[in-house]
Amino acid sequence: MLRFVGQAVFLAAVLGVLLYLLDNVVYNLERLGIPTGFDYLDQSAGFAIPDSDFRSSQSLLDALLVGVQNTVKVSLIGIVLATVLGVVIGVARLSTNWLVRRAAAAYVELFRNVPVLIIIIFFWLGIFLRLPPITRATEILDLVVLSNRGLVIPWFEKEGSGAAFGLVALAGLVLAVVVWVWRTRRFDRTGQPHHRFLWAGGVLVAMLAVGFFATGRPWVITTPERGELATAGGFRLAPEYAALLLGLTIYTASHIAEIVRGSILAVSRGQSEAANAVGLSDFQRLRFVVLPQAFRISIPPVANQYLNLVKNSSLGVAVSYYEVTKITQVSISQRAPAVQAILVLMGIYLVFSLSIAAVTNLINRRLTLKGR
Numbered sequence: 271m272l273r274f275v276g277q278a279v280f281l282a283a284v285l286g287v288l289l290y291l292l293d294n295v296v297y298n299l300e301r302l303g304i305p306t307g308f309d310y311l312d313q314s315a316g317f318a319i320p321d322s323d324f325r326s327s328q329s330l331l332d333a334l335l336v337g338v339q340n341t342v343k344v345s346l347i348g349i350v351l352a353t354v355l356g357v358v359i360g361v362a363r364l365s366t367n368w369l370v371r372r373a374a375a376a377y378v379e380l381f382r383n384v385p386v387l388i389i390i391i392f393f394w395l396g397i398f399l400r401l402p403p404i405t406r407a408t409e410i411l412d413l414v415v416l417s418n419r420g421l422v423i424p425w426f427e428k429e430g431s432g433a434a435f436g437l438v439a440l441a442g443l444v445l446a447v448v449v450w451v452w453r454t455r456r457f458d459r460t461g462q463p464h465h466r467f468l469w470a471g472g473v474l475v476a477m478l479a480v481g482f483f484a485t486g487r488p489w490v491i492t493t494p495e496r497g498e499l500a501t502a503g504g505f506r507l508a509p510e511y512a513a514l515l516l517g518l519t520i521y522t523a524s525h526i527a528e529i530v531r532g533s534i535l536a537v538s539r540g541q542s543e544a545a546n547a548v549g550l551s552d553f554q555r556l557r558f559v560v561l562p563q564a565f566r567i568s569i570p571p572v573a574n575q576y577l578n579l580v581k582n583s584s585l586g587v588a589v590s591y592y593e594v595t596k597i598t599q600v601s602i603s604q605r606a607p608a609v610q611a612i613l614v615l616m617g618i619y620l621v622f623s624l625s626i627a628a629v630t631n632l633i634n635r636r637l638t639l640k641g642r
Contacts, residue, residue: 282467295609302605306616316604319592330601337594338618344515344593345580345622351519352579353572356526359555363531374527382524387585390517394589398509407496415494415501418509422494425505434485442477446470466475510591514583522579529571533564566637580622594618 299306318326324336363372373619381389399418402408407417415422450470457464482488494504537560545555584595592600598615601607 288413299607299609304609306607306610308610309616310606310610315601317600320599321506321511322592330592330606333597333601334594334614334618337592337597339481340511340586340591341580341583341618341622344511344518344586344591345583348515348518348522348579348583349576351515352522352526353577355519355523356572357530359523359527360530360534361561363527364534367375378524379528380524381520382528384521386517386582387588389521390513390585390589393516394509401509404496404499404501407501409496413493415496415504419500419506420509421507421512422501422504423507424491424493425503426489427492427503429488429490435488438485439478440479443475444483445477446474448469449473508591510586510589513589514586514591514593517585518579518582521582522575525575525578526572529568529575530564533568534560536567537563555603569630569634569637573634576626576630577623580621580626584619616642 281447281588289315311334312329314327315324315330316326317333318324319333319336322336322340324333359377362370363378364375365371398420401416401418404417404419407419409415413424433592447470450466452463453466453469456462465640490570492503494506510601541559541563545559550558583593586593587599590596595615597615602611608616
């Protein structure tokens, strides 16, 4: 009972402090004639967003949604790349080859101990902006254009309705999952190699190919054409986006590599000895015995690195990449109320963090050994 009363008193004190701070902020905003609501989100932005269809006449809410999309785009791709690179470097840290082991250790010690902002700025100012200008851009086989305005590669351009193709793709994905389950159950029943990835992938690719031609080829490939001031067609990888993505990937991968290394070392030595006793090769021992157990151990700390990567994406403001923080900064310079704008920004990052935490916690519970 005493503990409950203490917690209630503490909660009441916290709420009291928050209400006092809120009342103080509202009072000062009203005294200065600054709006206290969130109606500013409906006013026109007054600025454009590069590499998007956003118009300056659209609302600030639309601008924030574009910023959220840009943040998600750099964060999700960065998480995938950092995970793959981190696992490779982490395994290489334990290699029996001296050169591989030392090279991986040098990578980790170099990038883990350098601020990620420095890495991002280095890629932006030291590499991408040092590329030749558009008038002297490097062209590779008339398919790729490389300049200080970015890398432009062939890309798909929509010609007709993609709804029918989307339905075929969805059906192919469902069929691939069914094939994956079938091959897994067959392996559990007979012990024969399942090759489920090849089977499921082959079914999905076949369905996509059939759907593409059956629906009248809804997409065509466009190649970049260099002009005097810009390129037309293709997909442009902007220097700002590339610098931010590479910086986040390389920095986060150095931390994930150490987590993977520690997780591998945490696996009981008896597991490796048992794998050697049944005649598994080094690769098979790593793939089927050590890594599955190491991944189970590494999920919680790796989830923290994912959260850090998403939050560090706000450093795109330093290289003028229009993610949600940059758009908030620009909107404040366009006379949007700073307090409400920052509150909205905090809420967006809170949603990002809670979403990643929910997914990783679900995976962690799913992989936790029964009885623990």
